[in-house]
Amino acid sequence: MKNELILSKKSKDFLGNLRVYLFSSGKKQDEIEEIVDELEIHLSEAERDGKSIEKIIGKSPKEYMEMVSNEMVIDYRTWFKYICIIIFGTFSFTIFPDLLEGNLSYSVLEIIGHIVIGTIFIASAFAGLKYSSTANQSFKKQGFILAGIAILPIVLFVGLIYLNRAIDTPTIHFGNMSSLIIGIITTLFIIGVSIWTKSWILVIIIALLTLPDYLLNLTTVQHETQLIISTIVTFGGIAIYLWISSKLKKNK
Amino acid sequence: MSTTQMLKGIIDGCLLAIIKDKEVYGYEMAEKLESYGFHSFSEGTIYPLLLRMQKEGLVVSTLKESTAGPKRKYYSLTPKGELELNEFIERWNNLQSNVNKVLRCESDTKDTKGAEIIEE
Numbered sequence: 448m449k450n451e452l453i454l455s456k457k458s459k460d461f462l463g464n465l466r467v468y469l470f471s472s473g474k475k476q477d478e479i480e481e482i483v484d485e486l487e488i489h490l491s492e493a494e495r496d497g498k499s500i501e502k503i504i505g506k507s508p509k510e511y512m513e514m515v516s517n518e519m520v521i522d523y524r525t526w527f528k529y530i531c532i533i534i535f536g537t538f539s540f541t542i543f544p545d546l547l548e549g550n551l552s553y554s555v556l557e558i559i560g561h562i563v564i565g566t567i568f569i570a571s572a573f574a575g576l577k578y579s580s581t582a583n584q585s586f587k588k589q590g591f592i593l594a595g596i597a598i599l600p601i602v603l604f605v606g607l608i609y610l611n612r613a614i615d616t617p618t619i620h621f622g623n624m625s626s627l628i629i630g631i632i633t634t635l636f637i638i639g640v641s642i643w644t645k646s647w648i649l650v651i652i653i654a655l656l657t658l659p660d661y662l663l664n665l666t667t668v669q670h671e672t673q674l675i676i677s678t679i680v681t682f683g684g685i686a687i688y689l690w691i692s693s694k695l696k697k698n699k
Numbered sequence: 700m701s702t703t704q705m706l707k708g709i710i711d712g713c714l715l716a717i718i719k720d721k722e723v724y725g726y727e728m729a730e731k732l733e734s735y736g737f738h739s740f741s742e743g744t745i746y747p748l749l750l751r752m753q754k755e756g757l758v759v760s761t762l763k764e765s766t767a768g769p770k771r772k773y774y775s776l777t778p779k780g781e782l783e784l785n786e787f788i789e790r791w792n793n794l795q796s797n798v799n800k801v802l803r804c805e806s807d808t809k810d811t812k813g814a815e816i817i818e819e
Contacts, residue, residue: 452768482746485725485772492726493742505741518750 452491457500461508462487464580468512471576475522482515509581532640534565536649537600539633543657550626556616560607568600648688655684702739710740711748712787715780718758724771725749749774757783 454462462483469479486503493503504511538561545551575596579589621629637649659677668676710732717723717731729742752758757780762770776784 481772482750484769485746486743488724488769488771489726489729489742489746491768498742501741503741503743505743511741511743514744514747515750518747518754 452487453494454487454491455494455500458487458490458494461500461504462490464508465512465515467576467580469516469519471573471580472516472519473521473523473526473573474516474519476525478519482519512581530566530569533569534562535633535636536640537561537565537568539637539649539653540656542629542633543653544660546626546630547657547661550623551621551629552618554611554616554618556611556614557607558619560603560610564600564603564607567603568596571596571599648692651688652685655681655688706737706740709791710737710745711752712784712791713737714745714748714752715757715776715784715787718774719776719781719784722761722773722775724763724773728774752780756780 465486466479466483469482470476490500490503493500541561542551575592579592637653641647641650659680660673663673663677666673713732713735714728717728723731725745726742728745732740732745733742749758749760753760756777758774759777760772760774763773765771
Protein backbone atom coordinates (compact mmCIF):
# COMPACT_ATOMS: atom_id res chain seq x y z
CA MET A 448 0.00 0.00 0.00
CA LYS A 449 1.16 3.47 -0.82
CA ASN A 450 1.20 5.87 2.07
CA GLU A 451 0.40 9.49 1.38
CA LEU A 452 3.44 11.70 1.47
CA ILE A 453 3.36 15.19 2.87
CA LEU A 454 4.30 17.59 0.09
CA SER A 455 4.02 21.30 -0.54
CA LYS A 456 1.73 22.50 -3.34
CA LYS A 457 4.73 23.68 -5.31
CA SER A 458 6.29 20.22 -5.27
CA LYS A 459 2.99 18.55 -6.10
CA ASP A 460 2.51 20.91 -9.05
CA PHE A 461 6.01 20.20 -10.26
CA LEU A 462 5.48 16.43 -10.14
CA GLY A 463 2.16 16.79 -11.95
CA ASN A 464 3.80 18.89 -14.65
CA LEU A 465 6.70 16.44 -14.95
CA ARG A 466 4.25 13.59 -15.47
CA VAL A 467 2.42 15.51 -18.23
CA TYR A 468 5.70 16.59 -19.82
CA LEU A 469 7.08 13.06 -19.97
CA PHE A 470 3.75 11.66 -21.17
CA SER A 471 3.52 14.21 -23.97
CA SER A 472 7.13 13.43 -24.87
CA GLY A 473 6.00 9.86 -25.52
CA LYS A 474 7.82 8.12 -22.67
CA LYS A 475 6.80 4.76 -21.21
CA GLN A 476 4.07 4.98 -18.61
CA ASP A 477 5.77 2.64 -16.07
CA GLU A 478 9.05 4.50 -16.35
CA ILE A 479 7.25 7.81 -15.84
CA GLU A 480 5.57 6.49 -12.70
CA GLU A 481 8.89 5.16 -11.43
CA ILE A 482 10.83 8.39 -11.75
CA VAL A 483 7.92 10.50 -10.48
CA ASP A 484 7.55 8.24 -7.41
CA GLU A 485 11.28 8.42 -6.76
CA LEU A 486 11.30 12.20 -6.97
CA GLU A 487 8.21 12.40 -4.80
CA ILE A 488 10.03 10.56 -2.03
CA HIS A 489 13.09 12.76 -2.50
CA LEU A 490 11.06 15.98 -2.41
CA SER A 491 9.15 14.94 0.70
CA GLU A 492 12.34 14.01 2.55
CA ALA A 493 14.01 17.23 1.40
CA GLU A 494 11.05 19.31 2.55
CA ARG A 495 11.10 17.54 5.91
CA ASP A 496 14.73 18.66 6.20
CA GLY A 497 13.74 22.21 5.32
CA LYS A 498 15.20 22.33 1.81
CA SER A 499 13.57 24.38 -0.92
CA ILE A 500 12.40 22.80 -4.18
CA GLU A 501 15.07 24.84 -6.03
CA LYS A 502 17.72 22.93 -4.13
CA ILE A 503 16.40 19.74 -5.71
CA ILE A 504 15.44 20.62 -9.26
CA GLY A 505 17.47 23.76 -9.82
CA LYS A 506 16.21 27.15 -10.91
CA SER A 507 14.50 26.04 -14.11
CA PRO A 508 11.94 23.23 -13.82
CA LYS A 509 11.84 23.10 -17.62
CA GLU A 510 15.56 22.38 -17.88
CA TYR A 511 15.25 19.71 -15.25
CA MET A 512 12.31 18.06 -17.03
CA GLU A 513 14.30 18.06 -20.27
CA MET A 514 17.26 16.48 -18.52
CA VAL A 515 15.12 13.64 -17.17
CA SER A 516 13.32 13.24 -20.49
CA ASN A 517 16.59 12.93 -22.42
CA GLU A 518 17.52 9.84 -20.42
CA MET A 519 14.26 8.02 -21.12
CA VAL A 520 13.40 6.08 -24.27
CA ILE A 521 10.40 6.94 -26.42
CA ASP A 522 7.62 4.39 -26.41
CA TYR A 523 6.75 4.26 -30.12
CA ARG A 524 4.32 1.37 -29.69
CA THR A 525 2.08 3.24 -27.30
CA TRP A 526 2.24 6.34 -29.47
CA PHE A 527 1.12 4.31 -32.43
CA LYS A 528 -1.72 2.92 -30.35
CA TYR A 529 -2.93 6.39 -29.37
CA ILE A 530 -2.77 7.61 -32.94
CA CYS A 531 -4.75 4.62 -34.22
CA ILE A 532 -7.38 4.98 -31.51
CA ILE A 533 -7.90 8.68 -32.14
CA ILE A 534 -8.07 8.31 -35.91
CA PHE A 535 -10.40 5.30 -35.80
CA GLY A 536 -12.39 7.02 -33.05
CA THR A 537 -13.07 10.04 -35.24
CA PHE A 538 -13.93 7.72 -38.13
CA SER A 539 -16.50 5.91 -36.01
CA PHE A 540 -18.27 9.23 -35.36
CA THR A 541 -19.11 9.42 -39.06
CA ILE A 542 -19.43 5.72 -39.81
CA PHE A 543 -22.40 5.01 -37.52
CA PRO A 544 -24.72 7.82 -38.62
CA ASP A 545 -23.80 7.06 -42.24
CA LEU A 546 -24.52 3.35 -41.81
CA LEU A 547 -28.04 4.05 -40.54
CA GLU A 548 -28.69 5.99 -43.72
CA GLY A 549 -27.59 3.15 -45.96
CA ASN A 550 -24.40 1.85 -47.48
CA LEU A 551 -21.15 3.65 -46.90
CA SER A 552 -19.42 5.74 -49.53
CA TYR A 553 -16.50 8.07 -48.97
CA SER A 554 -14.39 10.13 -51.31
CA VAL A 555 -10.63 9.72 -51.25
CA LEU A 556 -10.35 13.31 -50.04
CA GLU A 557 -12.62 12.54 -47.06
CA ILE A 558 -10.58 9.53 -46.01
CA ILE A 559 -7.20 11.24 -46.37
CA GLY A 560 -8.52 14.44 -44.82
CA HIS A 561 -9.78 12.47 -41.83
CA ILE A 562 -6.40 10.87 -41.23
CA VAL A 563 -4.57 14.19 -41.69
CA ILE A 564 -6.88 16.04 -39.30
CA GLY A 565 -6.57 13.25 -36.75
CA THR A 566 -2.78 13.48 -36.96
CA ILE A 567 -2.82 17.28 -36.69
CA PHE A 568 -5.07 17.02 -33.65
CA ILE A 569 -2.77 14.54 -31.92
CA ALA A 570 0.34 16.58 -32.69
CA SER A 571 -1.25 19.82 -31.48
CA ALA A 572 -2.65 18.17 -28.35
CA PHE A 573 0.73 16.75 -27.35
CA ALA A 574 2.56 19.98 -28.17
CA GLY A 575 -0.03 21.94 -26.18
CA LEU A 576 0.28 19.60 -23.19
CA LYS A 577 4.05 19.81 -23.29
CA TYR A 578 3.98 23.59 -23.54
CA SER A 579 1.53 24.07 -20.70
CA SER A 580 3.53 21.75 -18.43
CA THR A 581 6.73 23.77 -18.72
CA ALA A 582 5.68 27.38 -19.18
CA ASN A 583 4.40 29.25 -16.18
CA GLN A 584 1.31 30.82 -17.65
CA SER A 585 -1.92 32.05 -16.15
CA PHE A 586 -4.98 29.86 -15.82
CA LYS A 587 -6.68 31.99 -18.49
CA LYS A 588 -3.90 31.50 -21.01
CA GLN A 589 -3.87 27.73 -20.41
CA GLY A 590 -7.62 27.59 -20.98
CA PHE A 591 -7.14 29.57 -24.16
CA ILE A 592 -4.56 27.11 -25.48
CA LEU A 593 -6.69 24.07 -24.63
CA ALA A 594 -9.78 25.64 -26.21
CA GLY A 595 -7.74 26.34 -29.33
CA ILE A 596 -6.64 22.71 -29.52
CA ALA A 597 -10.24 21.54 -29.13
CA ILE A 598 -11.64 23.95 -31.72
CA LEU A 599 -8.93 23.34 -34.34
CA PRO A 600 -10.17 19.89 -35.47
CA ILE A 601 -13.79 21.11 -35.59
CA VAL A 602 -12.77 23.97 -37.88
CA LEU A 603 -10.70 21.59 -40.01
CA PHE A 604 -13.56 19.07 -40.30
CA VAL A 605 -15.99 21.79 -41.38
CA GLY A 606 -13.37 22.95 -43.87
CA LEU A 607 -13.06 19.37 -45.14
CA ILE A 608 -16.81 19.14 -45.75
CA TYR A 609 -16.73 22.27 -47.92
CA LEU A 610 -13.53 21.23 -49.66
CA ASN A 611 -15.08 17.86 -50.45
CA ARG A 612 -17.99 19.63 -52.16
CA ALA A 613 -15.68 21.88 -54.14
CA ILE A 614 -13.12 19.32 -55.27
CA ASP A 615 -14.04 16.12 -57.04
CA THR A 616 -12.01 13.10 -56.01
CA PRO A 617 -12.78 9.44 -56.74
CA THR A 618 -15.40 8.03 -54.40
CA ILE A 619 -15.22 4.57 -52.90
CA HIS A 620 -18.63 2.92 -52.62
CA PHE A 621 -19.02 0.05 -50.19
CA GLY A 622 -21.61 -2.64 -50.90
CA ASN A 623 -24.02 -4.22 -48.40
CA MET A 624 -21.54 -6.80 -47.23
CA SER A 625 -18.53 -4.52 -46.86
CA SER A 626 -20.64 -1.83 -45.14
CA LEU A 627 -21.83 -4.44 -42.68
CA ILE A 628 -18.27 -5.67 -42.06
CA ILE A 629 -17.04 -2.12 -41.47
CA GLY A 630 -19.95 -1.57 -39.08
CA ILE A 631 -19.06 -4.72 -37.11
CA ILE A 632 -15.35 -3.87 -36.98
CA THR A 633 -16.15 -0.36 -35.79
CA THR A 634 -18.51 -1.70 -33.11
CA LEU A 635 -15.90 -4.18 -31.88
CA PHE A 636 -13.29 -1.41 -31.89
CA ILE A 637 -15.47 0.92 -29.81
CA ILE A 638 -16.30 -1.83 -27.32
CA GLY A 639 -12.61 -2.72 -27.12
CA VAL A 640 -11.54 0.87 -26.48
CA SER A 641 -14.28 1.29 -23.88
CA ILE A 642 -13.13 -1.79 -21.98
CA TRP A 643 -9.48 -0.76 -22.29
CA THR A 644 -10.04 2.79 -21.06
CA LYS A 645 -12.75 1.69 -18.58
CA SER A 646 -14.95 4.50 -19.83
CA TRP A 647 -18.21 4.43 -21.76
CA ILE A 648 -17.84 7.97 -23.05
CA LEU A 649 -17.23 6.91 -26.67
CA VAL A 650 -20.29 4.62 -26.71
CA ILE A 651 -22.53 7.24 -25.10
CA ILE A 652 -21.44 10.08 -27.38
CA ILE A 653 -21.86 7.97 -30.51
CA ALA A 654 -25.27 6.76 -29.33
CA LEU A 655 -26.35 10.33 -28.60
CA LEU A 656 -25.10 11.51 -31.99
CA THR A 657 -26.74 8.68 -33.92
CA LEU A 658 -29.86 7.41 -32.21
CA PRO A 659 -32.03 10.58 -31.82
CA ASP A 660 -31.85 11.27 -35.57
CA TYR A 661 -32.52 7.67 -36.45
CA LEU A 662 -35.42 7.18 -34.04
CA LEU A 663 -37.05 10.49 -34.91
CA ASN A 664 -36.86 9.58 -38.57
CA LEU A 665 -39.13 6.64 -37.85
CA THR A 666 -41.82 8.93 -36.40
CA THR A 667 -44.11 11.27 -38.30
CA VAL A 668 -42.82 14.39 -36.55
CA GLN A 669 -42.12 17.35 -38.87
CA HIS A 670 -38.61 17.55 -40.25
CA GLU A 671 -37.71 20.91 -38.60
CA THR A 672 -39.03 19.75 -35.26
CA GLN A 673 -36.99 16.55 -35.67
CA LEU A 674 -33.82 18.56 -36.19
CA ILE A 675 -34.44 20.72 -33.13
CA ILE A 676 -35.33 17.78 -30.89
CA SER A 677 -32.38 15.66 -32.00
CA THR A 678 -29.93 18.55 -31.45
CA ILE A 679 -31.31 19.19 -27.97
CA VAL A 680 -31.22 15.49 -27.09
CA THR A 681 -27.65 15.08 -28.41
CA PHE A 682 -26.05 18.06 -26.71
CA GLY A 683 -28.28 17.91 -23.64
CA GLY A 684 -27.43 14.23 -23.30
CA ILE A 685 -23.69 14.83 -23.57
CA ALA A 686 -23.92 17.67 -21.03
CA ILE A 687 -25.87 15.49 -18.60
CA TYR A 688 -23.41 12.62 -19.06
CA LEU A 689 -20.41 14.88 -18.34
CA TRP A 690 -22.20 16.37 -15.33
CA ILE A 691 -23.04 12.94 -13.88
CA SER A 692 -19.55 11.54 -14.45
CA SER A 693 -17.90 14.57 -12.82
CA LYS A 694 -20.23 14.12 -9.82
CA LEU A 695 -19.32 10.44 -9.61
CA LYS A 696 -15.62 11.28 -9.77
CA LYS A 697 -15.91 13.80 -6.94
CA ASN A 698 -17.72 11.30 -4.74
CA LYS A 699 -14.96 8.71 -5.18
CA MET B 700 33.00 27.96 -16.32
CA SER B 701 30.56 27.20 -13.53
CA THR B 702 31.03 24.43 -11.02
CA THR B 703 28.01 22.65 -12.48
CA GLN B 704 29.72 22.35 -15.85
CA MET B 705 32.95 21.14 -14.26
CA LEU B 706 31.02 18.58 -12.23
CA LYS B 707 29.56 16.85 -15.26
CA GLY B 708 31.00 13.37 -15.44
CA ILE B 709 32.62 13.71 -12.06
CA ILE B 710 29.33 13.26 -10.17
CA ASP B 711 28.81 10.02 -12.11
CA GLY B 712 32.02 8.60 -10.71
CA CYS B 713 31.24 9.83 -7.21
CA LEU B 714 27.83 8.17 -7.33
CA LEU B 715 29.42 4.88 -8.39
CA ALA B 716 31.82 5.14 -5.45
CA ILE B 717 28.98 5.87 -3.02
CA ILE B 718 26.85 3.00 -4.35
CA LYS B 719 29.80 0.60 -4.14
CA ASP B 720 29.99 0.70 -0.35
CA LYS B 721 26.41 -0.27 0.27
CA GLU B 722 22.97 -0.19 -1.30
CA VAL B 723 21.67 3.36 -1.15
CA TYR B 724 18.56 5.25 -2.26
CA GLY B 725 18.44 8.61 -4.00
CA TYR B 726 18.02 10.94 -1.07
CA GLU B 727 20.81 9.22 0.86
CA MET B 728 23.16 9.70 -2.12
CA ALA B 729 22.36 13.40 -2.34
CA GLU B 730 22.92 13.78 1.41
CA LYS B 731 26.25 11.99 1.19
CA LEU B 732 27.44 14.13 -1.72
CA GLU B 733 26.50 17.19 0.26
CA SER B 734 28.32 15.99 3.34
CA TYR B 735 31.46 15.65 1.20
CA GLY B 736 31.15 19.29 0.23
CA PHE B 737 29.14 19.31 -3.00
CA HIS B 738 26.77 22.07 -2.02
CA SER B 739 26.18 23.91 -5.26
CA PHE B 740 24.58 21.19 -7.36
CA SER B 741 20.83 20.51 -7.51
CA GLU B 742 20.09 17.22 -5.77
CA GLY B 743 17.63 16.13 -8.45
CA THR B 744 20.36 15.95 -11.08
CA ILE B 745 21.37 12.57 -9.69
CA TYR B 746 18.20 10.97 -11.08
CA PRO B 747 18.85 11.52 -14.79
CA LEU B 748 22.39 10.24 -14.12
CA LEU B 749 21.05 7.17 -12.33
CA LEU B 750 18.63 6.54 -15.19
CA ARG B 751 21.53 6.57 -17.62
CA MET B 752 23.77 4.39 -15.47
CA GLN B 753 20.91 1.92 -15.16
CA LYS B 754 20.45 1.88 -18.91
CA GLU B 755 24.17 1.31 -19.39
CA GLY B 756 24.01 -1.58 -16.93
CA LEU B 757 26.34 -0.02 -14.36
CA VAL B 758 23.79 -0.07 -11.56
CA VAL B 759 20.62 -1.99 -10.74
CA SER B 760 17.75 -0.94 -8.53
CA THR B 761 15.33 -2.72 -6.24
CA LEU B 762 12.32 -1.44 -4.38
CA LYS B 763 12.45 -1.94 -0.62
CA GLU B 764 10.03 -1.28 2.18
CA SER B 765 10.88 1.62 4.42
CA THR B 766 9.61 2.36 7.89
CA ALA B 767 8.59 5.88 6.89
CA GLY B 768 6.26 5.93 3.93
CA PRO B 769 6.34 4.29 0.51
CA LYS B 770 8.90 1.90 -0.95
CA ARG B 771 12.30 3.37 -1.74
CA LYS B 772 14.40 2.53 -4.75
CA TYR B 773 17.79 1.21 -3.67
CA TYR B 774 20.72 1.11 -6.06
CA SER B 775 23.62 -1.33 -6.15
CA LEU B 776 26.64 -1.75 -8.41
CA THR B 777 26.91 -4.39 -11.13
CA PRO B 778 30.26 -5.99 -12.06
CA LYS B 779 30.27 -3.67 -15.07
CA GLY B 780 29.71 -0.74 -12.72
CA GLU B 781 32.68 -1.80 -10.60
CA LEU B 782 34.89 -1.87 -13.68
CA GLU B 783 33.64 1.58 -14.64
CA LEU B 784 34.39 2.84 -11.14
CA ASN B 785 37.97 1.54 -11.33
CA GLU B 786 38.41 3.23 -14.68
CA PHE B 787 36.99 6.43 -13.27
CA ILE B 788 39.42 6.34 -10.36
CA GLU B 789 42.31 5.90 -12.78
CA ARG B 790 41.10 8.70 -15.05
CA TRP B 791 40.49 10.96 -12.11
CA ASN B 792 43.94 10.38 -10.55
CA ASN B 793 45.54 11.13 -13.88
CA LEU B 794 43.50 14.26 -14.42
CA GLN B 795 43.97 15.48 -10.90
CA SER B 796 47.77 15.10 -10.95
CA ASN B 797 47.99 16.76 -14.37
CA VAL B 798 45.83 19.70 -13.36
CA ASN B 799 47.78 20.06 -10.13
CA LYS B 800 51.07 20.03 -12.01
CA VAL B 801 49.85 22.68 -14.43
CA LEU B 802 48.52 24.89 -11.69
CA ARG B 803 51.63 24.51 -9.52
CA CYS B 804 54.15 25.22 -12.27
CA GLU B 805 52.19 28.01 -13.95
CA SER B 806 51.34 29.83 -10.77
CA ASP B 807 54.98 29.47 -9.62
CA THR B 808 56.29 31.27 -12.70
CA LYS B 809 53.57 33.88 -12.37
CA ASP B 810 54.50 34.49 -8.76
CA THR B 811 58.14 35.05 -9.62
CA LYS B 812 57.18 37.35 -12.48
CA GLY B 813 54.91 39.25 -10.13
CA ALA B 814 57.66 39.46 -7.55
CA GLU B 815 60.06 40.89 -10.11
CA ILE B 816 57.60 43.59 -11.10
CA ILE B 817 57.19 44.63 -7.52
CA GLU B 818 60.93 44.68 -6.94
CA GLU B 819 61.45 46.93 -9.95
